[in-house]
Amino acid sequence: MPSGEPLLAMSRPRRIAHLDMDAYFASVELLRYPELKGQPVVIGGRRRTTATDTQGFQRLRSYAGRGVVTTATYEARAFGVRSGMGLMKAAALAPDAILLPGDYETYSRVSRTFKSAVAELAPCIEDRGIDEIFVDLTEVPGETRDLAQRLKEAVRQSTGLSCSIGVTPNKLLSKLASELQKPDGLTILGLEDIPTRIWPLPCAAINGIGPKATARLAGFQIHTIGELAKADPDFLIETFGQNYGAWLHEAAHGRDARPLAVSREPKSISRETTFERDLHPRQDREELTRILLDLCERLAQDLTRKGYLARSVGIKLRFDNFSTITRDHALQVPVADPASLRDAARDSLKRVPLDRKLRLLGIRAGSLVKEVDYRLLHAVPGRLAEPSLFPALEP
């Protein structure tokens, strides 16, 4: 065999970058309203007409409703405001912060811009949502720090925004590393840095260890990743199950062989809405019906625009006590039109006890099939004719 590329194994260590935009939605808004720079600003809530100050901005103190904080500037975070927090609570912490409604179309457009700019330098990218990506730098020529700096510069040139980057041998560590020097950070770690840089961090810093697992681990006096790494793997498996327990052990040691998912088909598409006030299934019957029909319309538009059919349709209800139930309905024939979604939703709704007020209604399309695939496979009449096996009749 001629010399050249090694077949397997001997390949060089991976260089995976995690790129995370800094306070993304808020930073996009600061491009639009530069006069707000340096002030506590919070993105969240619905667009509405309410009291504004002399400059036309709404203050958090004047907010009343059910919204949550989507993003807060670092100045707002200094008051304890965090994303996911109820806006009423945020208003108690920072009443004078500026509140802006989210403008998702703009955030999506800017998102495509920074991703394209990165792709020009390094084309192997995994999309992780609107404001973060993984980038594989392994095959990109150049020194690691230099490459990462060029990515940051490309993001800034194309959008005017800053981001934080972590580069390590795998996705798990890179995700942790990108958090270490936010904002506008660049952190490069090797496996040898795990004990000093990773182990002191709280377990919850790991992507996949949420509030529930954090609380359970704390019950065993496991608070840091280092303590988790020292825990007996058999104990973790007994306590957290085969899959999750074994993964906890691997994660704490910084081991992660997952490849980048450079393209993915959606598994489900959904629409849901939380009401301004809780609605009663009988007293507010008409309003609930209107809301559900509207959700069906919007879901149908999403499906059609993206070219998918649903082989299952599910509804989601959240009651006034925040308990949530779902009901799913598998279909013989995949659908994407509002009337079929509505019929399926009605079937599922019959299986729900409607004895208390509702705060949320949702509809979900699952078991998706590409519309073109389905038509090709089933030769749907009117769209694609079945090729005839017999010659045409003579006239």
Add this chain to the structure above:
DNA sequence: TCTGGGGTCCTAGGACCC
């Protein structure tokens, strides 16, 4: 001061088939 909207993945039981 109660907690948005859009997703993914995992678990687990039952139906049904081989």
Add this chain to the structure above:
DNA sequence: TCTGGGGTCCTAGGACCC
């Protein structure tokens, strides 16, 4: 007449993430 194991699909709920 009884016993069994495996595989897949459907359904419901929950943890977690951005």
